[in-house]
Amino acid sequence: MKILDKVADGFLWVLVTAIALVRKDWYAKNKARIEEWRLTLYALNRSPTGVVGLFLVLGFVSVGVAGPFLAPYSYNQFLYLERPELYLVPPGAHGMPLGTDIYGRDVLSLLIYGARVSLVISVITIALGVPLGILLGLLAGYYGGKVDETIMRITDIFLAFPALVLALALAATLPQRIREFLISEPAFASLMAAVFGVSSEDAIHLAPLISIFTALIIVWWPMYARVVRGMVLVEREKTYVEAAKALGYSSWRIMTRHILPNVMSPVVVLVTFDFATVNLLAAGLSFLGLGAQPPIVDWGSLINMGGSRFPTAWWLVFFPGVAIFLTALGWNLLGDALRDVFDPRVRRRIEFKV
Amino acid sequence: MTVYFYTYAGVVKAVENVSFELYKGEVLAIVGETGSGKSVTTRAITKLIQPPGKIVSGSVIYRRDGEEVDLLKLPEEELRKIRGAEIAYVFQDPSSALDPLYTIGYQIAEAVAAHRGGKIKQYLSEAVNLLRNVLIPDPESRVRAFPHQLSGGMKQRSVIAMAISNRPRILIADEPTTAVDVTVQAQILHLFKQLKEQLGMSIIFITHNMGLVAEFADRVIVMYGGKIVEEAPVMELFQNPRHPYTQGLLRAVINPITPQGRLEPVPGTIPNLINPPPGCRFHPRCPYVIKGKCEKEEPPLGNDNHKVACWLYT
Numbered sequence: 001m002k003i004l005d006k007v008a009d010g011f012l013w014v015l016v017t018a019i020a021l022v023r024k025d026w027y028a029k030n031k032a033r034i035e036e037w038r039l040t041l042y043a044l045n046r047s048p049t050g051v052v053g054l055f056l057v058l059g060f061v062s063v064g065v066a067g068p069f070l071a072p073y074s075y076n077q078f079l080y081l082e083r084p085e086l087y088l089v090p091p092g093a094h095g096m097p098l099g100t101d102i103y104g105r106d107v108l109s110l111l112i113y114g115a116r117v118s119l120v121i122s123v124i125t126i127a128l129g130v131p132l133g134i135l136l137g138l139l140a141g142y143y144g145g146k147v148d149e150t151i152m153r154i155t156d157i158f159l160a161f162p163a164l165v166l167a168l169a170l171a172a173t174l175p176q177r178i179r180e181f182l183i184s185e186p187a188f189a190s191l192m193a194a195v196f197g198v199s200s201e202d203a204i205h206l207a208p209l210i211s212i213f214t215a216l217i218i219v220w221w222p223m224y225a226r227v228v229r230g231m232v233l234v235e236r237e238k239t240y241v242e243a244a245k246a247l248g249y250s251s252w253r254i255m256t257r258h259i260l261p262n263v264m265s266p267v268v269v270l271v272t273f274d275f276a277t278v279n280l281l282a283a284g285l286s287f288l289g290l291g292a293q294p295p296i297v298d299w300g301s302l303i304n305m306g307g308s309r310f311p312t313a314w315w316l317v318f319f320p321g322v323a324i325f326l327t328a329l330g331w332n333l334l335g336d337a338l339r340d341v342f343d344p345r346v347r348r349r350i351e352f353k354v
Numbered sequence: 355m356t357v358y359f360y361t362y363a364g365v366v367k368a369v370e371n372v373s374f375e376l377y378k379g380e381v382l383a384i385v386g387e388t389g390s391g392k393s394v395t396t397r398a399i400t401k402l403i404q405p406p407g408k409i410v411s412g413s414v415i416y417r418r419d420g421e422e423v424d425l426l427k428l429p430e431e432e433l434r435k436i437r438g439a440e441i442a443y444v445f446q447d448p449s450s451a452l453d454p455l456y457t458i459g460y461q462i463a464e465a466v467a468a469h470r471g472g473k474i475k476q477y478l479s480e481a482v483n484l485l486r487n488v489l490i491p492d493p494e495s496r497v498r499a500f501p502h503q504l505s506g507g508m509k510q511r512s513v514i515a516m517a518i519s520n521r522p523r524i525l526i527a528d529e530p531t532t533a534v535d536v537t538v539q540a541q542i543l544h545l546f547k548q549l550k551e552q553l554g555m556s557i558i559f560i561t562h563n564m565g566l567v568a569e570f571a572d573r574v575i576v577m578y579g580g581k582i583v584e585e586a587p588v589m590e591l592f593q594n595p596r597h598p599y600t601q602g603l604l605r606a607v608i609n610p611i612t613p614q615g616r617l618e619p620v621p622g623t624i625p626n627l628i629n630p631p632p633g634c635r636f637h638p639r640c641p642y643v644i645k646g647k648c649e650k651e652e653p654p655l656g657n658d659n660h661k662v663a664c665w666l667y668t
Binding site for chain 2: 032144145238239240242243244245246247248249250253257258261262
């Protein structure tokens, strides 16, 4: 516990010094806020599951970010071509810690590359889908009436339709057009290749992955629109919103500066849970063969490859499965702990222990 | 002015044919029971009526610098410049009228910045002065306080500081003292008086409290069931209340001018404004009801110094 608190202190110190470098008097003005952050981190440290979740998530994120530079082999090193003995090697043999796949590729390296793909898909889906949902929820909740009806009925249509089926349909139909787009826009193609950590010759094979996150964005916003709208309906009846109107503030200002911050903390918690859900859904789509196409791999497509050779080549199913499991578990544990920390009532109880 | 609320249960005729004038530098008190349309009337002045409410008809003529504008016909953009800058509000419940996430200094500075332009931060020192103006002790450190760190009285003063931050010509105070205790009430009333002298504003003062009216107002409007039933200068009203409802109201509180024995409640409850009683809206509760007259025809509001809408006086 003491060590974790020291780590939290150190982390805050780094963060504060970094900000202070850019903005001179920031530290003096925001002392109270920094204390608040410190308390938040301490409270998180008091929840063992939260700490486990945090470590799992940090591990996943750092592997995802740094992975392609760390991996012992590249995803497109088909060792089988030169060393035929490397076909489907079990873990440990021939110096391959987690074995190899049917092309003689190192499974450990594939897992590390897969982490990048998972991370990119979940980050892009959440970064684009969630703000869209929040914006629509704000508009619907704040203006009410016809705006509300229109937005929420569209949301209902999306919610009524199973997200996975819709994502399946989109992921099956989009790739062709995205492939054409990638060919006609080489700059975009090489950007995407860099983001996914693959070489730019393989950019063309990214089309299915791009269509997966496009599909996920399309099915992801409705839940946020609904949640945010519900909370905005509560907030907009409060007197401070009326007071803000009486002071002559614009609707946009009231929505973004006053209502949005007041509804944000449940959204943050929902986001952490959704990282897990997006990961699972993306892996699921890949497993069904709609995601990463060879030579690009992600965890879902690895399991798909191993599935037909199970249980002989159990390592092709087992290790990606463990990776997916740990990532989803990590996000869920972290989300759980954050919900407790952000809920003022539970938080009070945790703070006593700090 | 007429304001209706379109609800599922029917059209609530919250305010009907209400008309009054507010002169420069005066304090106009509006009194009446809960649901008599006091708040709706004042919010309608700057079109702050939310759906399902709707201003059905009427006009708000606002004279400034020799020109006359109808606030209800102004585009939203223009109206927003007037709200907060020329006509400011103080609401009833100070604890919810402040955004819990920002310091009061920030919120006051934001109110200033919204009308004068520029960054919010550059007005923080002005926020300190405003807090000093509304007699908050140690304003330099209070500007950094969050609403939950302040007492009810201090919150109400902060709200008042926000309202006067742009030196409005009209201040509309909607039951500003209902949520604070009696000693704070007296202080806040005193504060209003001071600010009125300093800034030369007109004040519309909504309250249930007849004591405050006698203490503070120049003229009084009594509302009942969405209509004005009596309008008179304050001394005139307390000495010579004419409408039976006003008489009832004054019997129901400790009259500061003529001492009396027992307090008497006004019998009955406020009418349902979806189907208001025909004729005079007060007739079902009125002790002096004239059969065949009050429930059929609506009494006109007179036109002299002491207006009253009652058949007893025509």
